Each structure stands twice: as structure tokens, then as C-alpha cells.
Amino acid sequence: MPPVDHRRFEWNAELVARYNLAGPRYTSYPTAPQFHDGFDAAAYAEALTQSNQTQAPLSLYFHIPFCAKVCFYCGCNKIATGDTSRCGPYLERLFQEMDLITQQVDTQRSVEQLHWGGGTPTFLSHQQMRELMQATRERFNLRDDDQGDYSIEIDPREIEADTLPLLRELGFNRMSFGLQDLNPEVQKAVNRVQPRDMTEGALQQARELGFRSINLDLIYGLPHQTPETFADTVKQVIEMGPDRLSVFNYAHLPERFKPQRRINADDLPSPKNKLIILQQTIESLLQAGYVYIGMDHFAKPDDSLSIAQQEGRLHRNFQGYTTHSDCDLIAMGASSISQVGPTYAQNHHDTEGYEGRIAQGQLATLRGLRLNQDDLIRRAAINQLICHFSFDASTFGQTWGINAREYFAKEFQALKQHEQDGLLQLNGDQIQVTPAGRLLIRSICMVFDAYLDQEGLGRSFSRII
Numbered sequence: 001m002p003p004v005d006h007r008r009f010e011w012n013a014e015l016v017a018r019y020n021l022a023g024p025r026y027t028s029y030p031t032a033p034q035f036h037d038g039f040d041a042a043a044y045a046e047a048l049t050q051s052n053q054t055q056a057p058l059s060l061y062f063h064i065p066f067c068a069k070v071c072f073y074c075g076c077n078k079i080a081t082g083d084t085s086r087c088g089p090y091l092e093r094l095f096q097e098m099d100l101i102t103q104q105v106d107t108q109r110s111v112e113q114l115h116w117g118g119g120t121p122t123f124l125s126h127q128q129m130r131e132l133m134q135a136t137r138e139r140f141n142l143r144d145d146d147q148g149d150y151s152i153e154i155d156p157r158e159i160e161a162d163t164l165p166l167l168r169e170l171g172f173n174r175m176s177f178g179l180q181d182l183n184p185e186v187q188k189a190v191n192r193v194q195p196r197d198m199t200e201g202a203l204q205q206a207r208e209l210g211f212r213s214i215n216l217d218l219i220y221g222l223p224h225q226t227p228e229t230f231a232d233t234v235k236q237v238i239e240m241g242p243d244r245l246s247v248f249n250y251a252h253l254p255e256r257f258k259p260q261r262r263i264n265a266d267d268l269p270s271p272k273n274k275l276i277i278l279q280q281t282i283e284s285l286l287q288a289g290y291v292y293i294g295m296d297h298f299a300k301p302d303d304s305l306s307i308a309q310q311e312g313r314l315h316r317n318f319q320g321y322t323t324h325s326d327c328d329l330i331a332m333g334a335s336s337i338s339q340v341g342p343t344y345a346q347n348h349h350d351t352e353g354y355e356g357r358i359a360q361g362q363l364a365t366l367r368g369l370r371l372n373q374d375d376l377i378r379r380a381a382i383n384q385l386i387c388h389f390s391f392d393a394s395t396f397g398q399t400w401g402i403n404a405r406e407y408f409a410k411e412f413q414a415l416k417q418h419e420q421d422g423l424l425q426l427n428g429d430q431i432q433v434t435p436a437g438r439l440l441i442r443s444i445c446m447v448f449d450a451y452l453d454q455e456g457l458g459r460s461f462s463r464i465i
């Protein structure tokens, strides 16, 4: 099958309107609603032990849930607090959780990927950040040759002049900055005032310190955004030139996320304007030379994400697109989700539940899932489509020891409608997503999802765009 031409992208308004349904983002398959409490701490401990047989490298995730101030749009698992004294006890629990994990895991396995997310990881003091990295080094086999992907989420409002140098010294070499929008009126309406020079200064400093693959997060659909104001934000962001960009869709769900109740729904852009904003954003980024990786992600052509996609090595997990397919992902902290061998395990969502369980000397697993063979096959198929926009049933079948054309006979049949509509081309054993179908890849993946309950979709998932 010819490789995907990453530059080709086509906006088809009619298709976007027809296929813009609620759907999963496939950072996992099966998706989180399938996790159940029958998969408990003992099941997770067993999965960790079993994973030693493969000796797969490790990816470690640490969730730091605290933020100094709440952004009204925020849908992340965070605690807005001025009380920094909460960090000490939380860190203690992270250390204990690492101890519990290392009772099961062969600690000689190399840590290829490490990520601090949040919340705002730099809510921790400099001393606490040192301690967390030191404690991790003492327990796991961290690389010291700067060749792993060690990344951190940074809110440019929450760093001091010496924070980024400290992080570099601790071993981080990648970072992701939250920006969202540069327009002052939008920033005020979401309670996140962050002038351009603050973000640009941090970005510049990160580059000088040797951080690579620097990412910026933007959100479209925020209050007071118009196609004109967001075009201006995108223009300025292109001038700043991050290596990667995430452009997230704001879903207004005030019944689910309390801070969103402070956003006036009347101030949100209309669905029509939201689509215009998205279309012009994608077109501007492509024109500026960024590659559309898929879903919400863009990267410069020489970034490792673009190269991995070109070489067919891209994967997707809870951290979005990743070049580290072979790692077992061990996630620590409240609400974090691990992916170890054929299992998922999610920790208690709230810090009280999490800290309570760890304090009792138990892993904080609240729910999870052990995948069966069908889940594993479908996960691989969805991963292939969402990362590479093509699927070859004969190659896939060889890898999995199945006749994939027969296995997915129902799916190939269902995709005929997508073909008629112009989202993809079916050619014998092959599926090739068209430039117009790329934006709607979720609707194609949904055909391979064995669990989708159409009625529950709207309750569990946001719209594709």
C-alpha cells in the first residue's frame, strides 16, 4: 500500500457535518467505560509480575493533581488549591506506591519514557521535584544518557527563572506547555491570563537548555473566540514555532466539570464558527509546514512523531500519540491509568481514596480490565488506523495468525458506506483513508469497536470535532 501523504488533507464540510458524532478518542481500547472493579489491586499486581517475562522497557507516569488556580474550561483531574502543604503527604504516597510497584516489577528494566502530568507538576517546590526524581532513580533504572523521552507538562505561569534549568538537570528533555489562546478577552473569560512573552520566553529558554519536541496546547471553542481572534492566535503560535502542537476541542459539560459552570454558554462560539475555526487552523498549520499527525496533533516534519508515522512506528496510548509502543506504562498517583501487558488498571480518582489505599500498604487500583484475544486484535486494528490511516488485512492477518479479511468481514461490509461517502477506499484486503476522512478517523475506528452502545455514546464521549 502506498505510504500516506502526510501533507494531503481535505476539508469536506458535508462529511464533517454527517460524521461529527459522539465517539471515543481511543487512547485505550477497550475504552475506559469497559473498566470494572472486578479487576483489582491483586489483578494489577499479577499483571505487573507477569510483565517481567517480556522484559519490555518501562514508561513511568506520575500524576501531580495540584494547580494554584483553576482554569474555568478545565476537564483534567486536578485540585485547585493555595495550600502547598498538601504536596508533602502526596509525595510520600507516591514514594510508597513506587515501593509497592517495585515489589512486583523487575527494576532492571530500562525506563525509556517518563512523564510528569497534572494538574501542574511545578506546583511542587524545587526541593520536592528533586526528591521525586531522586526517589524514582533509586527505585527504577532511569537512563542517564539523555536518550529516553523524559517529559513534563508546564504551565508557563507557574515557573521561576531557575525552574526549567532545574528540570533539565533532573533529566527531563521534552516538555509540553499549556497555552490555549492568546486573546486577552478569551484569557480573562477562562481565568487564565498568560501574555505571549511569558509563553515565548519559556519556550525560548527550554530550547536553549536543549529540550526537544517542545509541544504547545491550544483549545478551540472557548468563550469569545471568533474565527478572526483564533486565526491571530494561530499566526502568533506559528511565529513561536513549537515542534508539536495539540489543538483540543473544548467540550462544554458543566454538569460534569464544576469549573465550567463559570463559563457563560452564550459567550461560546456557535457550532458553525467552531468548524470554521478548526478548518482555518488546520489549513494555516499545514501551510506553515506542520504535518497533521491525526486527531488533535500536529508536528514539524523533522519531529520524532512525524518520522515515526512515516516509518509506520507510531502508537497511541493514554498520553496520546507515542513512539514507544513496546513499553509497559506504569502510572502512579490519583486517577492515573496503567497499561501493562494485556491489562489496564486505573487508580482511585480522588486523592483521599488514593492516599488512603496506599497508606494501608495496598496498590490503589480502583478498576481495570484484562483484554481478551478479540480485544487485543481490535486494539491493534484501531491503533493501525488511527496512527497510519491505512490497514492491510493480509499483513495484519500474518502478524496475528488470523484470516483478517474473514475476521473483520462485518466491518469491511459496514465500511462500504464510509467508502461511498468518500472517507476511505476499499481495495481487496486494504483500507486507505482518504484526505477527507483523516479528520473523521474516529468514526472509522468505531466500526471496529465491539463495545459501542449507540445510546450510551453521547453520555460517555464528546463529539469528534
Ligand SMILES: C[S@@+](CC[C@H](N)C(=O)[O-])C[C@H]1O[C@@H](n2cnc3c(N)ncnc32)[C@H](O)[C@@H]1O
Residues within 6 Å of the ligand: 067, 073, 074, 075, 076, 117, 118, 119, 120, 153, 154, 155, 156, 177, 178, 179, 180, 217, 218, 219, 248, 249, 250, 251
Ligand atoms: C494538565 S493540562 C497542561 C498542564 C498545565 N496544567 C497547564 O494547564 O498548563 C493539559 C491540557 O489539557 C487541555 N484541556 C484541559 N481541559 C480541557 C477541556 N475541557 N477541553 C479541551 N482541552 C482541555 C489543555 O489544553 C491543557 O493544556
Ligand code: SF4
Residues within 6 Å of the ligand: 066, 067, 069, 070, 071, 074, 075, 076, 078, 118, 119, 120, 155, 178
Ligand atoms: S488547564 Fe492546567 S492549570 Fe488550568 S486548571 Fe487545568 S490542569 Fe490546572
